[in-house]
Amino acid sequence: MQVWAVANQKGGVGKTTTAISLAGLLAEVGYRVLLVDLDPHGSMTSYFRYDPDELERSVYDLFSQTRVDAEQVRELILDTSHDSIKLIPASTALATLERKAVAQEGMGLQVAKALRHLQAEYDYVLIDSPPVLGVLMVNALAACSHLLVPVQTEFLALKGLERMVRTIQMINRARKNKLPFTIVPTFYDRRTQASVNSLRELHAHYPEHLSNAVVPVDTKFRNASLKGLVPSSLDAGSRGVHAYARLLRSLLEPREQE
Template structure:
């Protein structure tokens, strides 16, 4: 299994859309994919028709065992989605209470890694949709992952979130045996606006080594796909955004191969 986290310390930059789009394209190609919603807002959970306010069992259950994960529990929590090759570990709004519970509990930072180890043979890819705040949930996402995808909306304020995310990553890397490779993905790009053009230029000047050189354009078909509860490539495989995400996936897979060879 390959594990990718999608994270940024700013909300509204396209994390869930990116997670769902990449998962859908991987599944379309025949891969078995599990998506994990670690955001208490539960956007990915809602995307696939589950209610994070009322769901009975969720990833929250994984954190209720003092840092251990009972055998079989991650598999019990899986729910199907609109795509036959994608399974979901759903979120619950009660996840927001986890930070208050976590002080004094050892080992909570590795709960997701331990959970995925039980699903290792069941899936080819795991994609983690992370919360926009640094805490035990984001630490879990980064600790479990082999690659980080950082969506950045192409507007000036989003650059601050990127700065915080890169700073967090440097901190996390001190406790990892290997530095976590990451790819910055410009999202919601609108070439008609000066803000998008200027932000893309700043990204290319400041983050050249880790930046995907293309971008995800503004595309209303993404919103339509979300309303339908379908991954974007199922809803409209020829939309501008899906074509862009297909190119992004190709770049991520190529980077993955390079990392494996190294």
């Protein structure tokens, strides 16, 4: 089982879309995929037509006790529109967690520990995280073996990314191995100077981390979310899906990444 997290301290850069798009493509090649929604807003949960305000069980339950057994983790898992994609949903209760976690030691590994129980059941786990550095993002970064950082190709894109890179460096001090990460340029529009310039800057500053797949602005993503379908089920030929397929190929070829 491989665990990938998607994070950036900036909001609205395509984190949830990246996680869901990759999940769809992984499922299509036959992998068993689990999505974990760690964002209190629950966009990923809502995407699959669950209401984060109404759910009785959610990822929040992993934080309400120090030890969670395999059965308790399995009880959190919901179906999605795709047979081989399952979801551990978020609930709005997650928003109260930051305050509580400060008082409790060892809350940074709750998700990592829970996922260990599912080792044999899934091939890929994709964790969506909130755009805030806190206990939820720390859990996502601690649980994963690879991090995806979507970056919107716009004016000052690099500024927001620098904060995220500092967070990765901080996390690396507590890890045995450095967390590998891939920067995924999103909302690319080659007709705008801001997109072209920011992609050039990303290339200049982070050549070894920059994905060669660039995700264009594509309205199909919104259409897919309105239907609750993964983008590749709605339109496998769209430019956006092509970009995520290219990203996925590079992630699945680890030697090319090194």
